[in-house]
Amino acid sequence: MADFKPLVFSGIQxxxxxxxxxxxxxxxxxxxxxxxxxxxxxxxxLHALTAQLVQEDLAQQTREIAAAYLAAGIDPKRHIVFNQAAVPGHSELAWIFNCVARIGWMTRMTQFKDKAGKDRENASLGLLAYPSLMAADILLYRATHVPVGDDQKQHLELTRDIATKFNHDFSARIEAKGLGVPMAMGDETVNGYFPLAEPLIEGPATRVMSLKDGSKKMSKSDPSDLSRINLTDDDETIAKKIRKAKTDPDALPSEPAGLAGRPEADNLVGIYAALSGRSKADILTEFGGRPFSEFKPALADLAVDKLAPIAGDMRRVLSDPAEIDRTLKDGAERARALADRTLADVKSILGLLG
Incomplete structure (x- = not known):
């Protein structure tokens, strides 16, 4: 990648x-x-509207995500924490990217196919254009790195495609205005304005699966509350859910290769590894050959130890919604200053007045 200042962008619906x-x-x-x-x-x-247009209390759900950021230890003074709708540039750049992206790119997105199902004609245009808004989220700040799960990696690849097409199509104007840096694209070098953001996918639990079915991703929408551990669950609830988590009758293997074909075992070992900051191999060195009746209590104790303080801090932060709103407003003002500079450059490149 060419010379862009390193910057990480990510978000949660x-x-x-x-x-x-x-x-x-x-x-x-x-x-x-x-x-x-x-x-x-x-x-x-704004992305949440593609999942459900009419929601019970979107404002409160937004505050809960912000509270989780703060309770987990994110510092809103050193970094920027804000909500997307408070910075109009996200929507404005998304429209420009709708004109850059191709319909074929969107219809090939796996998540669109999964969420639209068989009745794609009845899916919202927002759901189809979701990746274009995601690209705008990232490129509005010319971010260079994005921590994503495996399920979002395809969307990040599309973000790179959008950046590549914009850089290529407007290379001469970008150069003439002195707004880009030389970037290698295949056999040619163009003056790119947008970086090609790199994914950050790492760790032993990049995709946490359901506690009731190791073949399905852990989800907020699963009808069974026993399928997931909520960040607001109390100690007893966390322990109960881990005790009831689905397993198989065999003992834990002594090395990661032995987890193949055992999705529930692989999931629980991955959760233990991620919570403890260790590798799956380390966990299996300790617990290999032992039954789940011994492993689950250890996992429950670890989960309670790690998550209970976050749940407590979330409740404390949520008790003062006005302070959360102030934090989000401050973050939005700082984000808007960055976004406005990018939009001014993009409008200049396109020839848009205003």
């Missing part, structure tokens, strides 16, 4: 209770990244 998968797959990584990178953490409330 405010759609229902946050759970262990959100924490291990996203928030825990956010906390670690803020020590080494400049970061922007967003509550992507």
């Amino acid at each position: 405010p759609t229902g209770n946050l759970h262990l998968g959100n924490y291990l797959g996203a928030i825990q990584k956010f906390v670690a990244l803020q020590d080494t990178q400049d970061c922007i953490f967003c509550v992507v409330d």
Whole structure:
């Protein structure tokens, strides 16, 4: 990648209770990244409209995501924490990217196919254009790195495609205005304005699965509350859910290769590894050959130890919604200053007045 200032962008949708998968797959990584990178953490409330247009209390759900960020240890003074709808540039750049992206790119997105189902003609245009808004979220700040789960990696690849096409189509104007840097694209070098953001996918639990079915992702929308550990669950509830988690009758293997074909065992070992900051191999060195009746209590104790303080801090933060709103407003003002500069450049490149 060419010379762009390193910047991390990521966000979480405010759609229902946050759970262990959100924490291990996203928030825990956010906390670690803020020590080494400049970061922007967003509550992507506009994206939530693609899941459900009419919602009970979107504002409160937005505050809950912000509270989780703060309770987990994200510092809103050192980094930017805000909600997407408070910065109009996200929607404005998304429209421009709708004109850059191709319909074929959108219809090939796996998540669109899964969420639209067989009745695609009845799916909202917003659901189809979701990846274009995601691209705008990232590129509005010219972010260089994005922590994503495996299920979002395809969307990030499309973000790179949009950036590549914009850079290629407007290379001469970008150069003439002195707004880009030379970037290699295949056999040619163009003057790129947008970076090609790199995914950050790491750790032993990049995709946390359901406690009731190891073949399905842990989800807020699963009808069974026993399928997930919510970040607001108390100690007893966390322990009960782990005790009831689905397993198989065999003992734990002594090495990771032995987890093949055992999705529930692989999931629980991955959760233990991620919560403890160790590898799956380390966990199996300790617990290999032992039954789940011995492993589950250890996992429950670890989960309670790690998650209970976050749940307590979330309740404390949520008790003062006005302070959450002030934090989001401050973050939005700082984000808007960055976004406005990008939009001014993009409008200049396109020839748009205003």
